[in-house]
Amino acid sequence: MHRFKAQGVSTRVFSKPQWVHPKDRLKQWTILTGDKVAIIAGRDKDTIGEIKSVNRQTNTVIVEGKKLAKKHVPMQPGAPEGIMRKELPIHVSNVMLLHPDTQVPTRIERRQIETTLDNGQVKKRWARFVKGTEIEIPKPERKYNDRSGDEQFSTAPEDVLAVTYTPSNEPPVPADLVRELRNPYKRRTV
Template sequence: MAARIKKGDKVVVITGKDKGKTGEVVRVFPDKDRAVVRGINVARRHQRQTASEQGGIISKEMPIHLSNIALAGPGDGKPTKVGFRLNKDGVKERFARRTGEVIDG
């Protein structure tokens, strides 16, 4: 299956404790259907001190399931589904289903 959400995409959380918040996708785990989004699903974790890092309680973004996020539309930032089509040159492109705009050229 083609990747509907990729690293660098702007997404909107559609359900859960962070509903309505927007953020940028930092990492995607396609085999687990999860993504890490900057500023979303933040948990506080205890970290042991190492030679390179300070110890203590740190805030860390945890993965969120792809079904709980939707791509933010390129024009208005509202949640939209992602579709695929071939452009006139025969190259596959992603587009916003709600508006029909191309997401990435």
């Protein structure tokens, strides 16, 4: 409770997360941020959404646009009526990954895959498969930067090389203005 107040955030906006004992936390996660999942229980049952964030401390995920709740908050630009809608966490047992081909909720198993590189080195990695088949579920691509191509470099190279500053010897503020603003009661060292 006090942690939120220290950050300057009202506890009415973000509720205190439910504590989960470390022995009850999942050791191996098969659901990652960016996955398409089906919600199999709760108010939004039989709907599909994308994972917005994963909280491994409380075994919950936040699905984009699902399990929305109204929060009454003080008036602010983001909520002019004083009502804000936000996604609440869903327990990880209430969501299932979708089959990559049929887009049907499916069970998953993790397997370790060995790949041999050109130089003979063997690399091991964990992969997600549809249970009982050889169909691999690819990991979602991370969204780092939406800008691509020429948008990343908004300033032309010619504009970068152009000289825009010309030094001069006169002060930036007129001397009579400096004398007027100076404190007459300050002792001056002569």
